[in-house]
Amino acid sequence: MGELALVRPRKRLFLGLASLGLIVSAAAVYALWLVMSPGLERIHAWLPYVVAAVLVLAVLVLAFGVLLIVLAVLGLPILSTARRVAWWAINLMFPIAIMLGRLVRIDRERIERSFIEVSNHLVRNHRHEFPPDRVLILAPHCIQLDVCRHKITKRADNCKQCGKCNVGGLLEMSKRHGVHMAVVPGGTLARQVIKSLRPKAVLAVACERDLVTGIQDVFPLPVIGVLNDRPNGPCCNTRIDVASVEKSLCLLLGKRDEG
Numbered sequence: 001m002g003e004l005a006l007v008r009p010r011k012r013l014f015l016g017l018a019s020l021g022l023i024v025s026a027a028a029v030y031a032l033w034l035v036m037s038p039g040l041e042r043i044h045a046w047l048p049y050v051v052a053a054v055l056v057l058a059v060l061v062l063a064f065g066v067l068l069i070v071l072a073v074l075g076l077p078i079l080s081t082a083r084r085v086a087w088w089a090i091n092l093m094f095p096i097a098i099m100l101g102r103l104v105r106i107d108r109e110r111i112e113r114s115f116i117e118v119s120n121h122l123v124r125n126h127r128h129e130f131p132p133d134r135v136l137i138l139a140p141h142c143i144q145l146d147v148c149r150h151k152i153t154k155r156a157d158n159c160k161q162c163g164k165c166n167v168g169g170l171l172e173m174s175k176r177h178g179v180h181m182a183v184v185p186g187g188t189l190a191r192q193v194i195k196s197l198r199p200k201a202v203l204a205v206a207c208e209r210d211l212v213t214g215i216q217d218v219f220p221l222p223v224i225g226v227l228n229d230r231p232n233g234p235c236c237n238t239r240i241d242v243a244s245v246e247k248s249l250c251l252l253l254g255k256r257d258e259g
């Protein structure tokens, strides 16, 4: 279930597409400059060179970000400031990777899973310990048993922990570790919860698409994403491996022996 039962996404898929995207972006920027140059020159003789310098700098920063992601995935330590550049780069390269993936017919979900793996890797390698009261577990509403009558989206505490779905297990775990937990029906409410609780780190459970959107929405807030399992199709009685979520939670809390 969750991270464990799904085919483990390969980080190199996203890294490969991001690197390719970087080359394509550099070529596109150069082509754009060639088209713009005569017009810019008419405004001022120096303008094409000024614009070229700005564009080269932007491409170099992006290339540096992609290089940092590769180094981090290879297990090399990168500075905290450099990590921000890497996070910025993966978020910026994601739409380009999806576009290139579409051209070579790579399934979008595979790229999304790979992106989540890379993003998780950066957060995990950060090795920052967050205080429990500044950590939030966000779970999707579809994880609740569809016939359960308890209103857990208002308060997760309303769950009676009957064991018929994974909400009870997640709630028990969040209480044991002293972290916040919220069950949300969608991205809008998730953003509201984050705004009101102001966590320093989020452990989000969701499908590929929601995780990718969530990670990008709350950037630079660190998010570890755990994929849910959908044995009944999307958005209905989804499941999660609670032990896998706890393992990730322990990493955020700095409890590495427990994780």
Ligand code: SF4
Binding pocket: 144, 145, 148, 149, 150, 152, 159, 160, 161, 162, 163, 164, 165, 166, 167, 168, 169
């Ligand atoms: S564990 Fe909680 S949410 Fe799930 S069915 Fe039981 S009471 Fe409802």
